[in-house]
Amino acid sequence: MQEAIKTDLSATPEAALLARRHRLLGKAAPLFYDTPLHIVRAEGVWIYDAHGRAYLDAYNNVPVVGHCHPRVVNAIASQAARLNVHSRYLHETVLDYVERLTATFDGSLDMAVLTCTGSEANDVALQLARQHSGGRGILCTNLTYHGNTTAVSALSTLFSGGRSRSPEVRAVTFPDCYRPLNGLSGETLIDAHLDEIREAIASLKDEGAGFAGMLACPIFANEGLPTVPVGYWPRVAQLVREAGGLLIFDEVQAGFGRTGNMWGQQLAGVVPDIVTLGKPMGNGHPVAGVVARGALIEAFRDEVMYFNTFGANPVSCAAALAVLDVIAEEGLPGNARATGQHLADGMRALQARHPLIGDVRGQGLFFAIELVTDREAKTPAGQIAKRVVNDMKERGVLISRVGQFDNILKIRPPLPFSTSHADQLLSTFDACLTALGE
């Protein structure tokens, strides 16, 4: 998301399109790459530009079962032709979906509120936690993004220098075994982060905001997928709950099989009180939601007249049901594990040959490749990462970058990514890195 650049493209074939876009959406509407990609169609793990060129998509997690998967397209088309209306009448699709969805979680997470976007889901989660606790204060990390509503963007510290502008939000650091706080490790690293959380909660309470809970991605996707010491999350959960707050896991990026597990919380080893879902849920169709302990949702609905016109409509639910079907039938979490392992092995082989690769971190088909100019000093190579992302695109592979220094390559393809796709990604990356050294 960091690449909202305004290159002079007057000499490119896309100049006219870009000028129209600037006029209609604004010059700063975010756009990827130094030379933006003008795309016209997509299928599986491939995106095609207006000149007929195919790009291997190793970035987009929204089309989790593959771009334009016929099963999802057919579900949308046939339901849109039959019934597409709000949820104040009884219809079965929403019930079929929520039953299937909640069955994939721990039994305590047994009820849902459907929304249209992950931002809306996180906004509802904040409302649930604040209502339950009576407090307003929320913890998040200092390098994160959870969405764009007024309330949720107060947590989007990635774009506000690591701090929140809201007195109701405190940003804390997260454990990162590659760049650990004060060189600590294991339990002492956890202790240091827990102390910080404890102080942040105390500060929220001291300053009158109270404490409602902590909202975080269980795999810290926007923070750069750091390797977290074993035992961190259970201790955080205990601390947050003892302080009267709820643990909210934002599974918008981690969920739906991405990590080789259905949910990121399985890696974290704790069951949260509230889960928020989004991006891949409808493979691109705007559907999102909150899954939580039923008592929390009942209490919320008793007090707040929450209604979402498009949320829980039959078409969104049909799309989301088809996504669950395909994930199960095509064994996508298993494929994420297998292809992910193949990709991890290949990345580590490249790391042995390219000193620029400081760290390789992966969970299923979600990779963070940290580029550094000095392995000892771990000097972030942000500008080089930018060149790599653009060069990879020129060579036909789409990735992005993330992290406080923008030096972490973010690789997160649709899940039907095969070992041969992984090999193409690896050989292209190898060629990119080799060219950099020339």
Next chain:
Amino acid sequence: MQEAIKTDLSATPEAALLARRHRLLGKAAPLFYDTPLHIVRAEGVWIYDAHGRAYLDAYNNVPVVGHCHPRVVNAIASQAARLNVHSRYLHETVLDYVERLTATFDGSLDMAVLTCTGSEANDVALQLARQHSGGRGILCTNLTYHGNTTAVSALSTLFSGGRSRSPEVRAVTFPDCYRPLNGLSGETLIDAHLDEIREAIASLKDEGAGFAGMLACPIFANEGLPTVPVGYWPRVAQLVREAGGLLIFDEVQAGFGRTGNMWGQQLAGVVPDIVTLGKPMGNGHPVAGVVARGALIEAFRDEVMYFNTFGANPVSCAAALAVLDVIAEEGLPGNARATGQHLADGMRALQARHPLIGDVRGQGLFFAIELVTDREAKTPAGQIAKRVVNDMKERGVLISRVGQFDNILKIRPPLPFSTSHADQLLSTFDACLTALGE
């Protein structure tokens, strides 16, 4: 939205479905009618229940071009099969749509931010106004609803006793020629409401919130579609702007041909600074947005990294383009005027025979029928209105009710509503009212 009731339905065929719904979505998830309607398909102005019965839909404005209009369904299906991805690549559909959309407004409203829901659109509008003005204070009316995000629900005074719980929001009354403030009329009625607005702005400024603007529906849809004295809106716009605020029109209900005009602001006679759109925009597909003066959107985008994953995706834009096509090609605003006039004439004829009908107000195909037990005293007949809404449903016609006393019947059908549909609505209403008197 007021009919979130929990009737004992254990003896009905829908009991099992309702029990599942309570378990999965919560007992208080809003549901229409004493005996909920179990629906399975819809087409044009008709909704069909699980028992094969057809209901004339005189309530739903979202399927503005008719339920499951093939043109919109085909646009969704074919675009979903071709490309469905976020807007950080160049693609043409979003530009085609925003160009067509902005062309329907005054030339000053020339840029758009696309979102997925009207709530998100209103949340963005608040962010735009607050950034532009440097103030936080917002005016709304004391009987309104604009959406469900944390920030926007602070304006939803319909569910909070006419006041906002936020110190950044002031709720003001609105002019209503049927129930005028202190029995005033014309300019003196406007003066009284303007005094109240002036005081509310002063109070926001005095208490440190500053003043960002006023957000309202140009036809006061949720307030019960009151007849507003001529000249009200231009004077409000002037006052709000002189105080340093922006005028935001929420066209989520008023827009897309509903009133016989493309936009409600044409009836208000002023061009706002910001417009928010939603419900009918994609005929049920989750698409919404903000149209505003370009300078406002540029300034917002320069400061805030606003990105909406599903907003501006090609499928949403294809659906929305098809809606604009059908509105134009089927002449739906003209039909709204013609059928609306026929319906208005019929309602006034019923009013002459049924003393319960206190007031008939309509704009195109949007009607508010105020039921009263005493025409002189204008005693609101809220319980009778509830019976009428349920009885109309039992007789095969879907409507709802609204207003501070829940005594105003809300009639707002899909726009391909013909005079014969209007006649069915009128004769059913006549039968309902007659049965009440027996």
